[in-house]
Amino acid sequence: MLVCHCNLITQKEIEDAIIVMLDEDRWQLIVPAKVYHAMAKRGRCCGCFPNVVETIIRVTEEYHGRAGGGDVETVTYLDRVRALRDKFGSKFIERRYKGHRAA
Ligand code: FES
Numbered sequence: 001m002l003v004c005h006c007n008l009i010t011q012k013e014i015e016d017a018i019i020v021m022l023d024e025d026r027w028q029l030i031v032p033a034k035v036y037h038a039m040a041k042r043g044r045c046c047g048c049f050p051n052v053v054e055t056i057i058r059v060t061e062e063y064h065g066r067a068g069g070g071d072v073e074t075v076t077y078l079d080r081v082r083a084l085r086d087k088f089g090s091k092f093i094e095r096r097y098k099g100h101r102a103a
Pocket residue numbers: 003004005006007042043044045046047048049
């Protein structure tokens with residue numbers, strides 16, 4: 001499934017990039033720009049970022065679940081990952097904020 005129409009990036013490519021980053025450092029905080037940088041791409045309209053954030057959260061939770069997560073350190077880390085929704089969630093779509101009106 002195509003997630004980023006500007007860069008033609010699929011869901012699988014994003015998942016694979018996240019797993020490679022987690023293999024390098026399972027505690028790093030992964031954000032959409034970091035994923036795109038790892039794939040030598042850039043966010044253009046950034047309308048895909050909310051979906052990328054949900055993918056980051058899902059893949060990270062699964063990764064740490066397989067690694068036997070559940071301790072305090074893992075729970076705290078996953079809370080930080082889920083907090084990305086506040087920064088890059090649906091409010092972020094196409095960089096339009098609530099007060100923005102074109103006309
Ligand atoms: S849809 Fe991904 S940058 Fe535009």
